[in-house]
Amino acid sequence: MYRPFKSPLLTRPSGSAPQPVQESILERPSKRLKVTPQETQQPEQDGNSSDTVCDLPERPFGDLVDARFTVLWRKITNKKNKIWDGDGILIVSQGYANLKDSDGRDIGRTVCKTPLLPGSTLTMSGKEIEIDSRISREEAKSMLPQKKAPKPAAVKPSTVTRPSVPVARTPLKSVQTQKKPVSMLGKAAAEFGSTPKVERPTAVTMLSRPSAAFKSPMIDKTGVPLARTKSDGKTVCLPRHDPNEPNALVMKRPKQAPPGKHIVDVVVDPNLTKHLREHQRAGVSFLYECVMGMRPFVGEGAILADEMGLGKTLQTIALVWTLLKQNPIYEDGPVIKKALIVCPVTLINNWRKEFKKWLGNEKVGVMVAENNKTRLSDFTKGKSYNILIIGYEKLRNVQEELQQGIGVDIVIADEGHRLKTANNKSAMAIKSLNTERRIILSGTPIQNDLSEFYTMVDFVNPGLLKTYSSFKKQYESPILKSRTPGATAKDIEKGQACSEELASITGQFILRRTAEILSKYLPPKTEYVVYCRPTQVQKDVYEAVVSTGVLNIALKSSESAFQMINVLKKLCNSPKLLIKDAAEGEEGTVKSLLSKVPAKDLQSAGGSSKLQVLDELLHLVRTKTQEKVVVVSNYTATLDMIGKLLTAMEYPHLRLDGSTPAKDRQGLVDKFNRTSANNCFVFLLSAKAGGVGLNLIGASRLVLFDIDWNPATDLQAMGRVHRDGQKHPVHIYRFLTKGALEEKIFQRQLTKQGLADSIVDNKANASSFSPEELRDLFTLDLREGCQTHDLLGCDCACDGAVAMSSDLTTSSPTSGSAEDDDEANDEDGDADEELPALPTFLRSSQIDPETQERLRRQHNSALRGSLSPKKNGKKQTAMASLMQFSHLDAVKLRSELKEGDNEVDGEEEDGIIRVRERAEDAIADVVLRGLVCEESSRIDFVFAKTSG
Ligand SMILES: [Zn+2]
Incomplete structure (x- = not known):
């Protein structure tokens, strides 16, 4: 017989029940608003693409x-230091x-059919x-006509000069942040609050109140199982929730109940x-069917491999x-009485x-088993x-203790990729519990390794x-080959x-959805790949390192190649990071690599x-916005360097x-x-230190200062x-040193992503670098334009318009994972999201492809021809x-701006406005x-992608 483990009747009154605890309200005020069944609740979140809205006629288009x-406004100007002329509505x-x-004067009017976002x-x-x-x-009304309107005087034009204080827009912001949640909360409450009160009787009043325990408002929350009732001689099985x-x-x-038993609906709270x-x-x-053995496979385990931020925790808790x-x-x-969550500390x-x-x-x-004082017997034996x-780690010490009592009915292994080695002690410890229901949660279910996947x-x-061994023969070897x-x-x-x-x-039994489905x-989120032109010093050091002759050795020995890579990666971040290596490094590859580099x-x-570039970027964020920034690096020495800049x-x-x-992190x-x-203002973060759980939504801009071989690391960041x-549009800046190792790692990341996805998402796979590619990896490419773009063979004019090439859209990866009907809708939505995004860029594509472009195309096709056919699959991905x-092409853009600047003529004014x-x-x-528009900018090329 079912027995409540903690007096379920002690729950809070129904009115307050949906409220999470105080601290979480502070952290994620809009959480509840977003998950309302009707999407109509957050028109602001719908993204700024008119396509999205038009495709969905049921959306509250009018409202948007x-x-x-x-708003802030100013006359369009070519001046370097722009100031806002005023604020308005x-x-x-x-x-x-x-x-x-x-x-309140009308000072401008334009056609506007797309929703606008802050x-x-x-x-x-x-x-x-x-x-x-x-x-x-x-x-709006209160701000416009009367002079005493609550519009703050602080919103004065403010120049963008260093080291000025951020433009004081706080008062206006606070109007937004205070007003909106309140009114929307009210709306949400009105919608939800009424439902249980009005419709609750369905489940309860079918019974004639069997006992005093059913104090009415409690019933649908605490859900004490309803005793069997007869009505016309027929058993009425009342589900816990309606x-x-x-x-x-x-x-x-x-499919069927055991003899003499009845089936009742299981309804999530x-x-x-x-x-x-x-x-x-x-x-x-999906998880329920897996652990209940209702899906067509032998076992009761599942892997939930949703990408970061899709709410694996909430799904698990439900x-x-x-x-x-x-x-x-x-x-x-109940199906289970004891659940064990194993996770990184x-x-x-x-x-x-x-x-x-x-x-x-x-x-x-x-x-929570935190220290040795925790009495596990309270869990294993108590109620x-x-x-x-x-x-x-702790689990390994207490596995025997956990086997006592009634046993564990389900094990959830968070960040389950930690169990990926066959003889992993934690995995053994979990197995020793003999629990058949096992769930792995992981944002990165397989990195690159099929044997880990098998494990x-x-x-x-x-x-x-x-x-x-049979898996290896049947799957791993042919796939690797x-x-x-x-x-x-x-x-x-x-x-x-x-x-x-x-x-x-x-x-x-593996379910993986990508963050794309959250975009609605x-x-x-806009991701910018920012190609930074290396400094002269970086070029010199690069040349000196590559010219040591070690390159040839590096191509032969993977250890030397590794050293070479490390030296070049540090160099990309800053030549200064090599000082220590040059001075104290052990005799060997690193030292000889640096032997020709002048100390100065x-x-x-x-x-x-x-x-x-980071310096400039932070300055502009600081002066132009109220936003916060996360800066991520793979190197603590780099974080030190950035920290000095911040100080x-x-x-x-x-x-x-x-x-x-660990105790300080949260x-x-x-x-x-x-x-x-x-x-x-800034959160400095080591790429690998945080663990998946770190939630830094206080920032809406993030700089990936360097790049990791593994795209998962960057995606996690x-x-x-x-x-x-997250409530603000998000900007991700991925810094790459142009033409250097980093740009090539980025190219490789793109193909490796295909590899990581290949099993779970069934996307196209990829291959490793050949020796020629390794040589290419170590070469500093000083060409104008952008190598990655040239390799693409993209025919766009590099003016910021998304290029659509027919043969590419057809090769867009599709998801082939078999999922049940419930999934179908989701998957459809997902597939749509994966098509190349066409944000608002298109109207700028009127630029004529001129002779220059034809030449470039010839050059590109020559480049493409030089790639051997076997690389095509990878290239396609x-x-x-x-x-x-x-x-x-930022260089081109700047030169056009400069040309325009030099013309004083009125007619040319139009030209510069078009460029702008x-x-x-x-x-x-x-x-x-x-x-990018700064004349002295080090940014030579930008890739931009908006999703959501
Ligand atoms: Zn292009």
């Missing part, structure tokens, strides 16, 4: 277009946008406008369901809570908080704790892929077939191109790297997310900012990913655009 905004109505200045810019009547925030009709409620999430029913997004509902159903409380077999007691606190946030303290007993959260599959569903540079067409075909077969088998909820070059101030500029900052004690994160940019709860970016408009189309971000 009929809106009011506070933009009224969008009936397809037109009218600009009023602060005195932060976006537009031009009208010779003026440049930046949207500040959306306001209500009433607010399956007929709108949006009820009802689990699949078993509506208090959780209302927070679940579409993909999360599907995820909970599943665990459902299993802890319900059973499709009526009156059989850094995530323990996060799990604890999430449980508290979604279920509160009273509903469920969550024990008050049903969930134990424990770190991987993880064998962990969740032992024996399903038989022995490793097809990826080698020398693979024949037949090999490739075989490998593909094996890959597909494996994906179809494992797709039954999150503010848009390494000491040179301003030797780092990327650091210069010199008096930018308040925090830092988290591998040496930060505090740093919370502090950063909560404080204003004035008090904490981006995911810290662009994730649930890379191209497909890259073609979603628009390409901008083009720049705006290409780079919507006012910060990066400012950087």
Whole structure:
């Protein structure tokens, strides 16, 4: 018989129940608003592409277009230091946008059919406008006619000069941030609050109140299982929650009940369901069917491999809570009584908080095994704790203890890729518990290694892929063979077939969705690949290193190649980072690599191109926005260097790297997310230190200062900012030293992404570098333009317009994972998202392809011809990913601007305005655009991609 482990009747009254704990409200105020079933709740989140909106007629189109905004405006100018001429109100109505200045005068009008977002810019009547925030009709009214309007005097034109204080736009912002959540909360509350009160009787009043325990408002929350009732001699099985409620999430029913038993609907707690997004509902159903043995595979394990930020934790909690409380077999007691969450020690606190946030303290007993004082017997033998959260290392010490008592019914291994080696001690410890229901959570289910993939599959569903040696023969070897540079067409075909077969088998219990599906909820994310021209010093050192003759050795020995790579990567960040190596390095490759480098070059101030760009970028963010920035590097020495810059500029900052004690991390994160940019402007983060759980949504801009071989590392970094709860459009700046190793790593990343996706997503695969490519890797390419772009063979004019090439769109990767019907809708949406994004760039494509372009194309096709056919698959993958970016030749842009500047004639004025408009189309971000247009800019080329 089912027995509640903690008095379920002690739950809070229904009115307050949906509220998470206080701290989470602070952290993610808009969380609940976004997960409402109706998308109509957040028109602002819909992205700025008119295509998106037009394609979806059911969207509240009118609402989006009929809106009011506070804005900043100025006359379009060529001046280097732009100032805002004033603030105003933009009224969008009936397809037109009218600009009023602060005195209420009409000063501009233009056609406007696309929704506007805070932060976006537009031009009208010779003026440049930046949207500040959306306001209500009433607010607009109050700000316009009367002089005493609450419009702050602080919004004065402010020049962009260093080291000025940020433009004071705070008061306007606060109108937005305070007003909006309140009103929307009210709206949400009105919608949800009424539902249970009005419709609750469905489940309860069917019974004639069997006992005093059913104090009415408690019933649908605490859901004490309803005793069997007879009505007309027929057994009425009452589900714990009403399956007929709108949006009820009802689990699949078993095919048949055991003899003498009845089947009852398992319905996910509506208090959780209302927070679940579409993909999360599907995820909970998927996991449920896996662990209940309802899917066509032998086993009760599953891998949830959703990308960062898709809410794996919430899906897991919904599943665990459902299993802890319900059973499709009526009156059989809950499916599970004890759940074990194993995770990296850094995530323990996060799990604890999430449980508290979604279920509160009273509903469920969550024990955290943090120190030796924790009495595990309270979990194993007692009734008050049903969930134990424990770190991987700690688990190994207590596995025997955990085997006592009634045993663990489900194990959730968070960041389960830690279990990827066959004889991993933590994996052994979990296996020793003899729990059949095992779930791995991982944002990176396979990196590149099929044997690791096998180990993880064998962990969740032992024996399903038989022995490793048979797996190796049947799948791994043919797949690997097809990826080698020398693979024949037949090999490739075989490998593909094996890959597909494996994906179809494992797709039954591996679920992976990419962050793309979040794009309809999150503010848009724009990713900029910023090519920084190396400084003269960097060029000199590069030449000196490459000319040592070690290059030839490096090509032969992987150890030397590795050293070479490390030296060049440091050099890309700053020559200064090599000082220590040159002085103290051990005799050997590194020292000989640096033997020809003049010491003064390494000491040179301003030797780092990327650091210069970062300096400028931070300055502009600081002066033009109120936003915060995360700067990520793979090297602590680089973080030191950046830290010095921040200190010199008096930018308040925090830092988290591998040496930060685990207990301090959450505090740093919370502090950063909560404080204003004035008090904490930059978060310095070591790429690998954070663990997946780090949530830095307090920032809306992120700089990837250097690049990692593994695209997952970089994606993870981006995911810290662009994730649930983010309210601002996100800008990602990925810095690359142009022509140097970094650019080539980026090219390789694009193909490696294909590899990492190949099993789970069944995307095209890729091969490794050949020796020629290795040689190319170490060569500094000083050509004009951009090598990556040339390799693409892209025919665009490099003016920021997205190039659409027919043969590429057809090769866009499609997802082939087999999923059930619930998934189908999701998958469709997903596939649409994967098509090359066509944001607002297109209207600038009127540039005539001139003779120059023809020549360039000839050059490109010659380049393409020189690539051997066997590389085509890889190239296709890379191209497909890259073609979603628009390409901008910043050098060309600047020279056009300069030409325009030199002409004083009135007619030429139009020309320069067109160039500026083009720049705006290409780079919507006012910060990066400012950087690129600077005459002395080190940015030579930009790729830009907006999603969401
Ligand atoms: Zn292009």
